[in-house]
Amino acid sequence: MEIGFKNHRQNTAVPELDRQRIPHHVAIIMDGNGRWAQKRHLPRIAGHKRGMEVVKEITKAASHLGIKVLTLYAFSTENWKRPDAEVNYLMDLPVKFFSTFVPELIENNVRVNVMGYTDQLPVSTQQAVNDAIAQTAHCTGMVLNFALNYGGRAEIVTGVQQIAREVQAGKVTPDAITEETLSAHLMTASLAPDTDPDVLIRTSGEERISNFLLWQLAYSELVFTDVYWPDYTSEELVQNIVAFQQRHRRFGGLDDGKDEK
């Protein structure tokens, strides 16, 4: 085990980041924007605005760490239930985000991808997203993958519908359907070979999946932090990756049993 620097308060060793074992795919549920704002007697929108600036910082940090795919849960299919003013503001964030950040994405060789039911978004939002995808299409570094109007169960239903149509057309037999078949019909298929997150991070203290990447998270390590998303930093990201590196992934199997209790 890599023992790094000593903790200043106590003389206990704290583990350091292993740069040889950076997770390929990191997914984040960016929670706590509303609570961050409430605590400061600010409107919820102020939390979202600050949260968008944090997205920019974390994107750059993740790219510098050598992460291959950063998936961010920006808007769920349930978020339409929020007040109209808040939904309208949220729908304008991708526009704001890209109007200021595309040059930096290109400088950092970051390619934008979006997954979700984007056809239901305002046309101006779709336009901003499509422009950013087009303008970064040549970038070969990290993929910044936004989940926008995304829901995990709906994604699986859509994938199953596509497969059923292929069966109906006589292109596949039911027995030939495997886990790989469904994987290939999910919205993460274009991220292959990194379709499944190695680690899911959720901020703001809630310990739930909330209909995010249900299929893809089957073997992911789950890391929860109490920090509200607008207070999240690159140092916290490194800490959360260290926590991931301390875990012992077995993908359901057993290893040599040394760590079995």
Ligand code: V07
């Ligand atoms: C949103 C800021 C981050 C905290 C979570 C909620 C508020 C960036 C985007 C975005 C999405 C797609 C895209 C480019 C940028 C975004 C929404 C909310 C809806 F292609 N931040 N952010 N989208 N928040």
